[in-house]
Amino acid sequence: MGKSKYIPYGCQSIDEQDLKAVADALTSGWLTTGPNVDEFEEAVARLSGVQYGVAVSSGTAALHAAMFAFNIKEGDEVILPPMTFAATANCVAYMGATPVFADVAPDTLLIDPVEVEKKITSKTKGIIAVDYAGSPCDYIALRKIADEHGLFLAADACHSFGGKYNGSPVGSLADITTYSFHPVKHITTAEGGMAVTDNQRYRKRMTRFRNHGINADFKERPDWFYEMEDLGFNYRISDIQCALGLSQLNKLPDWVTRRRELAAIYDRLFAEIDGITPLGKPDNVNPAFHLYVVKTDDSLRREIFSYFRKHGIGVQVHYIPVHLHPFYKKRFNTHKGMCPVAEKEYESIISLPIFPGMDNDDINRVVETARSAIAAAKG
Structure with missing residues (x-):
């Protein structure tokens, strides 16, 4: 293969x-x-x-x-x-x-x-x-x-x-x-x-x-x-x-619809997997899903991230909170502890692939890789 x-x-x-x-x-x-x-x-x-x-x-x-x-x-x-x-x-x-x-x-x-x-x-x-x-x-x-x-x-x-x-x-x-x-x-x-x-x-x-x-x-x-x-x-x-x-x-409506379909598939499949939690969806919104962000155990995030990358899934983290960047610390005296929620959630988030060109085999592979990544990280 x-x-x-x-x-x-x-x-x-x-x-x-x-x-x-x-x-x-x-x-x-x-x-x-x-x-x-x-x-x-x-x-x-x-x-x-x-x-x-x-x-x-x-x-x-x-x-x-x-x-x-x-x-x-x-x-x-x-x-x-x-x-x-x-x-x-x-x-x-x-x-x-x-x-x-x-x-x-x-x-x-x-x-x-x-x-x-x-x-x-x-x-x-x-x-x-x-x-x-x-x-x-x-x-x-x-x-x-x-x-x-x-x-x-x-x-x-x-x-x-x-x-x-x-x-x-x-x-x-x-x-x-x-x-x-x-x-x-x-x-x-x-x-x-x-x-x-x-x-x-x-x-x-x-x-x-x-x-x-x-x-x-x-x-x-x-x-x-x-x-x-x-x-x-x-x-x-x-x-x-x-x-x-x-x-x-001209293709934006179809592409946004497809992003929503992919997000719905992720939501359904991750409901069956412990250790991965999708972000909440606000009331009264119809999201466009530029990103599909999930939370995992912060102590296992780096291992799970590396497992995805090793297996050909280009996950990312969005974002390091801006006030923690060196420039902002030096210029504006920002520091850890200013935004405790953002700081805490940053430690656990991973962005999974989502784009209109994905097919259902792609999304199933991402989910199965997530399942394997969690199992490997937990040992």
Whole structure:
């Protein structure tokens, strides 16, 4: 019998339609910012239930642009969860402001609104909610807190594109919502991201920010003259990437449906196995399942993780809590004990493979490997 194929925790799907879309873009006469960018922005905004989209070079760029739109500056504080990729906090630090970490709920690992309220000070300017693993946060509670304290509410929805909360699409729940189109996400533009909003002022600020702070792009200028109004960045995305994104977007509903089917299979099979516990699912949400995260015995996590890897299953851990990274300890004096729930749950979590290209044989292999890994770890 040949060696079993490697199953990564996430993987893009590329078909002939995608290849044709990219080839057409390459021969269209537009390589950088062109008509595909506008069309992609409009399509993603429409799917999100808002008016505007601003496409950029990455999900990180989208977060940075959002903080610029909110006019975050030195001395300000922004509350966010520690259970996220570092970019969620980095975007605050980029602006010279201070990320303040509010702990998460133990069952879902989503930011806990009760902990958010505890962290509000006179310096607090906003909240960044993170839809960890693909489940939307409690936006009703977070919106109430934001409105009561005059704060902005941003959504890092890089995990939840295509999801819903109380029947409303992700993208319509915050003042600005950000997406990532990295290859392991729900759709890909290779690298890329977008911020969506209903606020025209925010849209204008983000559009300017992605283009060096220049007040109008070349399509809007009647002649050679332009002015740089802000210190922006080159965060533009190419027409080629957006052509791929448009093609991928057509398949998003089917792909999200398949992710939900895979998660349901995992849930059913792991109900029969001691030692593996899936994350809880919040009420009133329809998750998009970017990740399928399980908890195991923290004393056995490393052995179980290594067993998976040794047997061709590309498990991962999402994430080391951001406040435990050396940069944050040095710059912001963060330390262990600040977010005890996130710290405790981090010790036990493993992300298992979930992506639309998986078949039922793949998922059965992951589950059987989990069973064997637990048995081996227990000796």
